[in-house]
Amino acid sequence: MKEAVSLKDIAKMCNVSVSTVSKALNDRSDVGREKKEEIQRIAKEMNYVPNFMASTLRSKRTRNIGVLLSESTRTNLMHEHFARILNSFKDAVEERGYFISFLNANLSPNRMSYMEQCKYMKFDGIFILCADYHSSEVKQLVTSNMPIVAIDHTLSKHINVASNQYGDMRRLMQLIYYRGHRKIAYIHGESNEVTGGRVNAYKTFMQEHGLPVPSEYLYTCPYRDYERGSALTKAVLALPNRPSCIVYPDDLTAVGGLNMMQESGMVIPRDISIAGYDGLNLVNIVRPRIATIRQDTVSMGIQAGNKLINRIEFPDATPVAETVIVDGMVEPGESLAVINVSKHHN
Amino acid sequence: MKEAVSLKDIAKMCNVSVSTVSKALNDRSDVGREKKEEIQRIAKEMNYVPNFMASTLRSKRTRNIGVLLSESTRTNLMHEHFARILNSFKDAVEERGYFISFLNANLSPNRMSYMEQCKYMKFDGIFILCADYHSSEVKQLVTSNMPIVAIDHTLSKHINVASNQYGDMRRLMQLIYYRGHRKIAYIHGESNEVTGGRVNAYKTFMQEHGLPVPSEYLYTCPYRDYERGSALTKAVLALPNRPSCIVYPDDLTAVGGLNMMQESGMVIPRDISIAGYDGLNLVNIVRPRIATIRQDTVSMGIQAGNKLINRIEFPDATPVAETVIVDGMVEPGESLAVINVSKHHN
DNA sequence: TCGCGTCACGCAATCGTTTTCTTTTGTCTA
DNA sequence: TAGACAAAAGAAAACGATTGCGTGACGCGA
Numbered sequence: 177m178k179e180a181v182s183l184k185d186i187a188k189m190c191n192v193s194v195s196t197v198s199k200a201l202n203d204r205s206d207v208g209r210e211k212k213e214e215i216q217r218i219a220k221e222m223n224y225v226p227n228f229m230a231s232t233l234r235s236k237r238t239r240n241i242g243v244l245l246s247e248s249t250r251t252n253l254m255h256e257h258f259a260r261i262l263n264s265f266k267d268a269v270e271e272r273g274y275f276i277s278f279l280n281a282n283l284s285p286n287r288m289s290y291m292e293q294c295k296y297m298k299f300d301g302i303f304i305l306c307a308d309y310h311s312s313e314v315k316q317l318v319t320s321n322m323p324i325v326a327i328d329h330t331l332s333k334h335i336n337v338a339s340n341q342y343g344d345m346r347r348l349m350q351l352i353y354y355r356g357h358r359k360i361a362y363i364h365g366e367s368n369e370v371t372g373g374r375v376n377a378y379k380t381f382m383q384e385h386g387l388p389v390p391s392e393y394l395y396t397c398p399y400r401d402y403e404r405g406s407a408l409t410k411a412v413l414a415l416p417n418r419p420s421c422i423v424y425p426d427d428l429t430a431v432g433g434l435n436m437m438q439e440s441g442m443v444i445p446r447d448i449s450i451a452g453y454d455g456l457n458l459v460n461i462v463r464p465r466i467a468t469i470r471q472d473t474v475s476m477g478i479q480a481g482n483k484l485i486n487r488i489e490f491p492d493a494t495p496v497a498e499t500v501i502v503d504g505m506v507e508p509g510e511s512l513a514v515i516n517v518s519k520h521h522n
Numbered sequence: 523m524k525e526a527v528s529l530k531d532i533a534k535m536c537n538v539s540v541s542t543v544s545k546a547l548n549d550r551s552d553v554g555r556e557k558k559e560e561i562q563r564i565a566k567e568m569n570y571v572p573n574f575m576a577s578t579l580r581s582k583r584t585r586n587i588g589v590l591l592s593e594s595t596r597t598n599l600m601h602e603h604f605a606r607i608l609n610s611f612k613d614a615v616e617e618r619g620y621f622i623s624f625l626n627a628n629l630s631p632n633r634m635s636y637m638e639q640c641k642y643m644k645f646d647g648i649f650i651l652c653a654d655y656h657s658s659e660v661k662q663l664v665t666s667n668m669p670i671v672a673i674d675h676t677l678s679k680h681i682n683v684a685s686n687q688y689g690d691m692r693r694l695m696q697l698i699y700y701r702g703h704r705k706i707a708y709i710h711g712e713s714n715e716v717t718g719g720r721v722n723a724y725k726t727f728m729q730e731h732g733l734p735v736p737s738e739y740l741y742t743c744p745y746r747d748y749e750r751g752s753a754l755t756k757a758v759l760a761l762p763n764r765p766s767c768i769v770y771p772d773d774l775t776a777v778g779g780l781n782m783m784q785e786s787g788m789v790i791p792r793d794i795s796i797a798g799y800d801g802l803n804l805v806n807i808v809r810p811r812i813a814t815i816r817q818d819t820v821s822m823g824i825q826a827g828n829k830l831i832n833r834i835e836f837p838d839a840t841p842v843a844e845t846v847i848v849d850g851m852v853e854p855g856e857s858l859a860v861i862n863v864s865k866h867h868n
Numbered sequence: 869t870c871g872c873g874t875c876a877c878g879c880a881a882t883c884g885t886t887t888t889c890t891t892t893t894g895t896c897t898a
Numbered sequence: 899t900a901g902a903c904a905a906a907a908g909a910a911a912a913c914g915a916t917t918g919c920g921t922g923a924c925g926c927g928a
Contacts, residue, residue: 529915576914577914577916580917581916
C-alpha cells in the first residue's frame with residue numbers, strides 16, 4: 177500500500193493552504209470559484225480519496241449504521257426473510273450516502289458489548305433486524321438515546337417497522353373461510369406485542385364467525401423450525417376432531433407440515449389444507465404451492481432505512497415511539513381446498 | 523450521546539500522563555505493574571471505550587475487512603450458499619479480533635469505486651465472495667497489492683478458497699454411474715478456471731468409462747436460475763435419445779427441473795433421475811430429496827478468514843497465488859434410480 | 869563515589885481532516 | 899482618499915489516540 181495522497185499533497189500542488197483545499201472539496205462558499213474548480217480538478221487527477229478516520233474523528237458523523245442480527249442460530253442472515261429486508265435496507269441507506277456494519281454477536285471472551293461496539297465505532301444509528309430483547313445487552317442498547325429502528329418490535333422512543341400482522345392474518349383467515357373451512361387449527365409462533373396480532377386476528381375472526389376454538393386447535397411452535405412444524409403437525413393430525421385446515425407460523429414450518437403429511441400418504445389439499453406466512457421463495461418451489469402471506473420486505477427495508485436516517489439527520493429533542501405498518505399480500509397458492517360448506521357445517 | 527470518556531479523562535483521574543494510560547491499556551511493558559493495574563481498573567470503572575477512528579488514524583491498522591458480494595441480483599447475501607460462507611467467515615475473523623464491512627455495490631452517481639472505498643475505509647483486507655471479475659473496477663481491485671481472498675476464483679498473487687469442483691463432480695458421477703446410469707446429460711454453469719473443473723470431471727469420467735457425450739447432452743445455464751433450469755429441462759426431455767439422468771449446475775436449477783418434470787406428470791426417480799450441486803437446505807425440503815454435493819461452507823468460510831488474516835498479519839514481500847481446496851460431500855438423496863445395467867447397456 | 873544500565877514515566881509530534889478565527893485583498897461609497 | 903465591508907485565503911487548534919525519545923530515579927558493581 178503506497179502512501180495515500182492527502183490534503184497536504186494537494187495543497188502543495190496547488191500552492192494553497194490545507195484548509196482551502198478542504199473547503200474546496202467540501203464545496204464551501206468561502207473559496208473562489210476558479211480556485212475551487214482547479215483544486216477539485218487536481219484532486220481528481222491525483223486520485224485523492226479522503227481518509228474516513230480522520231474526517232469522522234474531527235466531524236463526529238460517521239454515516240455508518242450498525243446492524244444487529246440476532247444471536248440465535250436459526251435466525252441470522254442465512255434466513256431469507258431477514259436477508260431480504262437487510263438487502264433493501266442496505267440499498268436505501270446507501271442511496272443516502274450511508275453504509276452498514278454488523279454488530280459483532282460473537283461470544284469471544286474479550287468481546288465488546290453491543291453498547292461498547294456502538295461507542296467504539298461511533299455508529300450514527302442502529303438497525304435491529306432481530307434480537308433477543310430479553311438480554312441485558314440489548315436492553316442497554318435500546319434504552320440508550322441512539323437512533324434505532326427495529327423490525328417487528330415496538331420500543332419506547334424508537335421506530336418500529338412492522339408487518340401488519342393483525343390485518344394480514346385476518347385476510348388470510350378470510351380467504352380460508354371463504355373457501356369453506358370452518359375447523360381451522362393454528363400453530364402459531366411465540367407472541368410479543370407485535371406478532372401477538374396474529375393470534376388476536378385468528379381468535380377474533382373465529383369468534384366473529386361463531387366458530388369454536390377448541391384448545392387443541394392452538395399450538396405454540398418456534399419460528400422457522402422445520403422439525404417442530406413437522407412434529408406438531410403429527411399431533412394435530414392425530415386429533416379426533418381433525419381440522420380441515422392448519423395455519424402455520426411461517427413458511428418453513430408449513431413445509432415441515434406439508435412434508436410430514438405427504439410422507440404419511442396424504443394428498444394436499446385433497447385431504448387437508450395448509451397455509452404459511454412470510455412468502456419465501458420456498459412456497460413457489462414446493463408442490464403444491466403453499467398459501468401464504470407475502471411480506472413486503474422491500475418496503476420494510478426501505479422504510480426502515482429512510483426513517484432511521486431521518487432520525488439521525490433531524491434529531492428530535494425527545495424522540496417518541498413510532499410505528500410504521502407495512503401490509504403483506506395474500507398468496508392463495510394451491511394448498512387450500514374449496515369445501516362444500518353445507519357438508520361441513522355443524 | 524453524552525461525551526465519551528477519553529484517555530485524557532482517565533489520565534486526569536489517575537494523575538498520570540495520557541501516554542502512560544495508553545500504554546497501560548495496551549498492556550505495554552514500560553508501565554509499572556501496580557500502576558498498570560490501577561489504570562486498567564479505573565478505565566473499566568469509567569466505562570472507557572477506545573475511539574476506533576483515533577486509534578486507527580494513528581496506527582493504520584483497522585482490523586476491518588471489506589466484503590465484496592456481487593452486483594448481480596441473483597447472487598447476493600440472499601443466496602443461502604453465500605450467506606453460509608459469509609457467516610462462518612464472519613465468525614472466523616471475529617474470533618481473531620477483526621470485523622467485516624460490505625463494499626458498497628450501489629450505482630449511485632457519486633459512488634466510490636471499490637478501490638476508492640478500500641482507501642477510504644483503510645480495509646486491512648478484502649474478501650471476495652462473488653464478483654463480476656470482468657468489470658474494470660474489480661480488476662483494479664485484484665491487481666492492487668491488498669491482501670485478498672476469493673471464493674472459487676483463482677487470482678494471481680492472491681488466495682483462492684475453492685470447493686473441489688473436479689473431485690466432487692467426479693464422485694457424483696461415480697455415484698450416478700454405479701447406480702447404473704449410462705446416458706447422463708449435464709446442464710452446467712458458466713465455466714471459469716475453477717468451475718470448469720466440473721465439466722472436465724464430467725467429460726473425463728464419461729470418456730474413461732467409454733460413454734459417448736453427444737453434444738445435446740451438454741447445456742449451459744446461468745447459475746441459480748430456477749426458470750432456465752426448468753426451460754432447459756424441457757429441451758432435454760424432448761430429445762429423441764433421452765438421458766436417464768440429468769445433472770444440474772446447482773440445487774436451485776435442479777429443483778426447477780424437478781418441478782417441470784413433476785408438472786408434466788413424471789415421477790422422479792422412476793421416470794428419470796436428477797442431481798444438483800451445493801447442498802442447500804432446499805434439497806432436504808423438496809420431495810424427492812435431490813442428490814447433491816454438499817459443499818463444506820463452514821470450512822470454506824473459516825479457511826478463507828484465517829488465510830486472509832495470516833496474509834494481513836505476516837505480509838510477504840511478494841505475495842504468491844495460493845489455492846485451498848475444500849472437499850464437498852456426496853448426498854445421495856432419493857432422486858437417483860437404480861438401473862438394471864444390462865438393460866441399458868449399448 | 870562514580871558510572872552505567874534499567875525501569876517507569878512524561879513530552880511532544882504525529883495521523884489527516886474540519887472548523888473557527890484572523891488576516892489579507894479588493895471594491896465600493898461618501 | 900479614507901473608511902467600510904465583503905470575499906478569499908491562511909493559520910492554527912482541535913479530534914483522540916499511538917509512539918519514539920528523553921529523562922529522572924534507582925540499584926549495583928567497581
